[in-house]
Amino acid sequence: MNNMQRGETRCVWRVWRATKSFIWDCKNKCSRLYEETLRLTSATVCAQWLHRRVCRIIPRKCWVPLMLSCVLTWTIAAWYYGGLHSEMKNETLKSELRIVLMGKAGTGKSSIRSAILGQKKFVSNLTEQSVTKECSKEKVKRNGRGIMLVDAPGYSDTDLPPETVAKELCRCVRISSLGPHAILLVLHPGHYITEERKTVEALFENFGELMMKYVIFLFSYREDFGHEEMTVEYSVKDLKDERLQELIEKCGNRYYAFHNRASKEDKEKQVSELITMIDKMVEENNDTYYSNEICIQAEALIKKKKEELEREKQKLHQEFNTTFKKIQEENRAKEEELRILKQEKAEKQQQNQIRGDNLCPREIFWKCIWDQITNWFGW
Structure with missing residues (x-):
């Protein structure tokens, strides 16, 4: 029962952390969106208000005054936007x-x-x-x-x-x-x-x-x-x-x-x-x-590099194990070969000893001379 309660507590804590992170990211994105759209919204509202006011006064058939009103509307809106941008810039510096x-x-x-x-x-x-x-x-x-x-x-x-x-x-x-x-x-x-x-x-x-x-x-x-x-x-x-x-x-x-x-x-x-x-x-x-997005990208890059290093570490570990096993097998093969040579040498010495026991002194003398000659010339 206690294990189930602990598991439920961990699950609730993970959900809370994920929800908290999501709310924080949404807050940052909405704040930046508000800052970027505030200037454009103010200038657009100003232009629309002027255009509606002018169109009520000037008939639509009088296209020349209407054209002049559009130019005037654009000029005033641009002036207002420039002033708003400058004012917001100063406010940003003072914020x-x-x-x-x-x-x-x-x-x-x-x-x-x-x-x-x-x-x-x-x-x-x-x-x-x-x-x-x-x-x-x-x-x-x-x-x-x-x-x-x-x-x-x-x-x-x-x-x-x-x-x-x-x-x-x-x-x-x-x-x-x-x-x-x-x-x-x-x-x-x-x-x-x-x-x-x-x-x-x-x-x-x-x-x-x-x-x-x-x-x-x-x-x-x-x-x-x-x-x-x-x-x-x-x-x-x-x-x-x-x-x-x-x-x-x-x-x-x-x-x-x-x-x-x-x-x-x-x-x-x-x-x-x-x-x-x-x-x-x-x-x-x-x-x-x-912004936080840049930091998130950096975190992702750090995580990616860490995973690459981990993969490289595992690869080197596997290569080391493979090389180590290969060296062990080669050593075992050489040890087995050396053991066989020692065994053959021991058997040969034993055979020579048995053969020597059956020889007369003269034959033993010439056999020793022959063994010395074969050892000198490597036969």
Whole structure:
């Protein structure tokens, strides 16, 4: 009876999770559809209203005034659409800004997060242990503007498997409502090791090149770059990793160096400059954002690669087993052949011994000489 109840509970839980995921996807799709159709709907309603008003005043037989009214209607509708688009664009820039913060453990990501949120709430360190183990979302208002910050777990944690980190990164995109306007990738140039390089490259490979439209490289601990007069541009160009420079170029050369040990006033100034850079990127992307569909495609790609690796692993395992069995059979055949040779040699020695017992001393002497001659010449 208890087993049946547990089975029913698991079934209900699975149905609930599937229903919850379906409702979440429908919500995101409807929200995007509303945003895209709002402008066109407003302009269309304006044109239809003007056309109905003009047709009531001007008779249908007067085609010249009717033609002029159509041109006037189109002009006013276009003007209204342009004004509406500009107004909505400004409202978008002033609306809530959704940001995802990503980075390796120990790069000062938590310190940057605290600066953006304007509160000292998270511990910052330079060790390989991450402060954040799973996605977390925080909302704050800066200068009357809402900011949603989603912090992803450190993707190089030794106690978290890569599959779990990838799922958490996709979860960060999901919990940021419609999707993030910007993805801040925190790096420490002085600690950019081989493992982190592979992770960053795999990140772009799995999540698609479209992700590059929304990425800003955020270099932490600007104070460690060298002298204060050394520019950030020079420091980035001086990076020894050519692959990282190539990724920065593909992302539109968007990068910012953050002074983690700066005073509170300087951090506020840095955050304002960073938000200005994000707003500029949002404007260049036509107010779009990194949608959940892209993340779903990335998850499917990761799953596909994982299945391919599993198939390749099974194939190599089968080849190894086949080769191992073949070697075992060859060894058994050689052992059997060696055993037969030893047995034949023993029988031959036994026959020679029996034959020698029946020989006289003279015959034994000449037999020994003959055996020596045959051994010398290999007969």
